[in-house]
Amino acid sequence: MNLEQSLRTEIQKAVSVLFNQSVEQLQLQPTNAEFEGSHTLVCFPLTRISKLKPEETANAIGNYLVEYSGIVNHFNVVKGFLNLVIADKVWAEVFAVIYANKNYGSLPDNGKEIMIEYSSPNTNKPLHLGHLRNNFLGYSVAELYKAVGYTVHKVQIINDRGIHICKSMAAWKLYGNGETPESSGLKGDKLVGKYYVEFDKHYKAQVKELEEKGVSKEEAEKQAPIMKLAIDMLQKWEAKDAETVQLWKTMNGWVYSGFDVTYKRMGVDFDKLYYESDTYLLGKDEVLKGVEKGIFFKKDDGSVWVDLTDDGLDQKVLLRSDGTSVYMTQDIGTAILRFRDFPKIEGQVYTVGNEQEYHFKVLFLILDKLGYEWAKQCYHLSYGMVDLPTGKMKSREGTVVDADDLMQEMVDAARAQTQELGKVDEMTAQEIDELAEMIGLSALKFFLLKVDPKKRMMFDPNESIQLQGHTGPFIQYTHARIKAILRKASSLNIAPDAKVLKDVSALESAERAIIFKINQYPAKVQEAAREYSPAIIVNYAYELAKEYNQFYQAIPIFSESDAGKLKFRVAFSQTTADTIKKAMALLGIRVPERM
RNA sequence: GGUCUCGUAGCUCAACUGGAUAGAGCAGCUGCCUUCUAAGCAGCAGGUUGCUGGUUCGAGUCCAGCCGGGAUCACCA
Numbered sequence: 001m002n003l004e005q006s007l008r009t010e011i012q013k014a015v016s017v018l019f020n021q022s023v024e025q026l027q028l029q030p031t032n033a034e035f036e037g038s039h040t041l042v043c044f045p046l047t048r049i050s051k052l053k054p055e056e057t058a059n060a061i062g063n064y065l066v067e068y069s070g071i072v073n074h075f076n077v078v079k080g081f082l083n084l085v086i087a088d089k090v091w092a093e094v095f096a097v098i099y100a101n102k103n104y105g106s107l108p109d110n111g112k113e114i115m116i117e118y119s120s121p122n123t124n125k126p127l128h129l130g131h132l133r134n135n136f137l138g139y140s141v142a143e144l145y146k147a148v149g150y151t152v153h154k155v156q157i158i159n160d161r162g163i164h165i166c167k168s169m170a171a172w173k174l175y176g177n178g179e180t181p182e183s184s185g186l187k188g189d190k191l192v193g194k195y196y197v198e199f200d201k202h203y204k205a206q207v208k209e210l211e212e213k214g215v216s217k218e219e220a221e222k223q224a225p226i227m228k229l230a231i232d233m234l235q236k237w238e239a240k241d242a243e244t245v246q247l248w249k250t251m252n253g254w255v256y257s258g259f260d261v262t263y264k265r266m267g268v269d270f271d272k273l274y275y276e277s278d279t280y281l282l283g284k285d286e287v288l289k290g291v292e293k294g295i296f297f298k299k300d301d302g303s304v305w306v307d308l309t310d311d312g313l314d315q316k317v318l319l320r321s322d323g324t325s326v327y328m329t330q331d332i333g334t335a336i337l338r339f340r341d342f343p344k345i346e347g348q349v350y351t352v353g354n355e356q357e358y359h360f361k362v363l364f365l366i367l368d369k370l371g372y373e374w375a376k377q378c379y380h381l382s383y384g385m386v387d388l389p390t391g392k393m394k395s396r397e398g399t400v401v402d403a404d405d406l407m408q409e410m411v412d413a414a415r416a417q418t419q420e421l422g423k424v425d426e427m428t429a430q431e432i433d434e435l436a437e438m439i440g441l442s443a444l445k446f447f448l449l450k451v452d453p454k455k456r457m458m459f460d461p462n463e464s465i466q467l468q469g470h471t472g473p474f475i476q477y478t479h480a481r482i483k484a485i486l487r488k489a490s491s492l493n494i495a496p497d498a499k500v501l502k503d504v505s506a507l508e509s510a511e512r513a514i515i516f517k518i519n520q521y522p523a524k525v526q527e528a529a530r531e532y533s534p535a536i537i538v539n540y541a542y543e544l545a546k547e548y549n550q551f552y553q554a555i556p557i558f559s560e561s562d563a564g565k566l567k568f569r570v571a572f573s574q575t576t577a578d579t580i581k582k583a584m585a586l587l588g589i590r591v592p593e594r595m
Numbered sequence: 596g597g598u599c600u601c602g603u604a605g606c607u608c609a610a611c612u613g614g615a616u617a618g619a620g621c622a623g624c625u626g627c628c629u630u631c632u633a634a635g636c637a638g639c640a641g642g643u644u645g646c647u648g649g650u651u652c653g654a655g656u657c658c659a660g661c662c663g664g665g666a667u668c669a670c671c672a
Contacts, residue, residue, distance in 0.1 A: 032615060042614060044652060054652080080652085096654070122672085159672070276672090303670060312598080313668095320670040327672050357599070359669055384601090385665085421634065439634090445605060451608065454600085458607065463621070467634055470608080470620040477634045485631050520611095527611080539609065542619085553627095553636040573631095595635075 037083030054080030103337030283332025347377025384456030411440030446472030
């Protein structure tokens with residue numbers, strides 16, 4: 001039983017003894033910094049039971065806890081707030097338990113499985129800033145679910161078919177001269193992206209030319225030879241024309257190898273990939289079955305619809321009048337396929353931008369109507385757009401921030417800063433590279449994860465490159481700093497053991513603050529998983545590091561003469577470093593031994 | 596227009612789900628490296644939480660109505 005639970009139990013005991021009534025709900029919160037204590041019981045709601053004034057209620061409970069609980073040393077009351085001061089002996093015991101637990105913060109395997117989808121790019125454009133937020137979020141939520149006991153399957157669906165990739169193919173065929181990633185030295189995804197842009201350029205020129213000849217805009221857009229070629233390729237692809245399929249495979253292959261490089265640097269991975277070319281025909285049977293069951297209906301032109309007006313939504317098309325599938329149909333099929341592939345998963349998390357909220361609302365509703373129990377366990381992890389100081393990212397205006405470029409800039413900035421601070425004197429070139437990589441990516445990930453996922457956020461390149469303050473590098477620095485202490489402790493043969501810890505009394509307030517923080521860690525992990533919010537861990541890690549730095553600055557560890565106390569300080573420095581490392585790992589951020 | 600969503604310090608974000616005098620970082624100003632790493636610490640300054648009402652012991656948080664951003668309402672994906 002942890003401290004908070006014990007405290008709640010004791011308070012409930014107090015209430016039932018003092019007021020002869022039981023309560024389940026207690027408002028227990030951290031004490032404001034300005035008052036003495038760590039835990040505060042809000043007593044206003046209890047006045048109904050106590051029939052006393054808030055202050056009197058608080059005093060009565062406080063006295064009882066000091067007398068009987070064995071946890072509370074003393075207390076103070078401000079208005080209806082009962083501020084409790086936990087006995088140092090209890091803190092020491094709490095810490096001793098944490099110190100001995102190697103898996104602190106992780107729950108044991110709960111036998112449940114969950115699927116998390118993220119990234120899911122198109123194959124015609126390189127990954128950009130928006131994908132970075134998506135990937136970091138999805139990866140982190142997966143780590144959070146692992147930490148609370150789930151087996152997690154990370155997947156993505158790659159949008160590898162359709163007119164967009166045919167556009168790149170058409171442009172490459174016309175203007176590529178056989179260019180390959182090898183011959184050009186370009187990353188595969190960049191090469192294909194280049195031809196997508198190329199397509200657009202020529203297409204616009206051709207449309208303009210036709211218009212100048214007196215063709216209407218609408219007609220010109222249809223007649224532009226390059227567009228005709230792209231459409232022709234799409235039809236050939238669907239007819240499984242060998243040459244077209246081969247080109248498609250080749251160019252997508254380039255994209256995948258390019259993406260792999262980017263994913264690797266980002267530090268994300270996937271357990272299974274779904275390709276839209278495999279799944280785009282799925283779902284149709286399911287929809288037709290739905291028609292038979294009367295869940296969906298057919299219009300006179302043959303198109304199939306679902307009526308969601310009773311649920312406050314619209315009617316939505318599921319099959320076109322020519323019988324072909326739409327986006328929604330595919331997603332229905334893919335969802336069902338995934339539950340067949342992984343029968344044990346209890347639900348799916350879709351990490352997709354909030355512009356698709358309506359789509360997923362409809363999707364989950366349809367799956368529910370089709371009778372799939374798991375539909376209720378599907379969750380759209382909807383995140384807000386990333387804005388630039390100049391406004392929205394627009395590919396047409398060339399304001400898209402490329403993922404590879406950005407990561408490189410961050411790493412370069414980290415290297416420059418590290419060198420400027422003179423931290424690299426004793427490092428090899430390889431060590432410097434590794435450190436710069438770690439720091440640069442930490443700054444980026446921390447920056448993108450610190451905001452509540454649901455909210456739209458601002459990405460200011462100048463601010464993101466900051467390595468001081470509320471940043472990943474600040475936390476990494478704290479970790480490295482603690483490691484330096486531990487190295488010194490080890491060289492002095494100071495080895496803490498759990499037995500000594502319990503005997504420590506008279507803690508400094510900075511020490512209590514850190515133990516209090518460390519003690520919160522498991523609850524924070526669970527909250528973050530429940531809320532699908534890595535931002536909770538980001539802020540937790542920051543607060544813990546901040547707390548430690550205050551201690552570090554205020555109390556010189558090795559000047560302590562009491563051997564027990566010295567060991568205690570080394571021990572909780574160790575645990576702080578471990579907790580920082582674990583928390584950062586949940587965010588996909590590594591921490592260095594020195595920096 | 597319907598639906599959803601956001602609005603907190605000059606800027607970027609918090610606020611434990613209704614609790615105390617709304618907190619951090621950046622930017623600005625003051626201090627602190629002969630002691631474990633100054634990518635740090637301590638401090639100053641900065642707020643009518645978009646506006647107006649309501650609910651109650653208590654509202655940034657809940658409700659209503661305005662004002663202002665954004666998203667979405669395709670036989671596109």
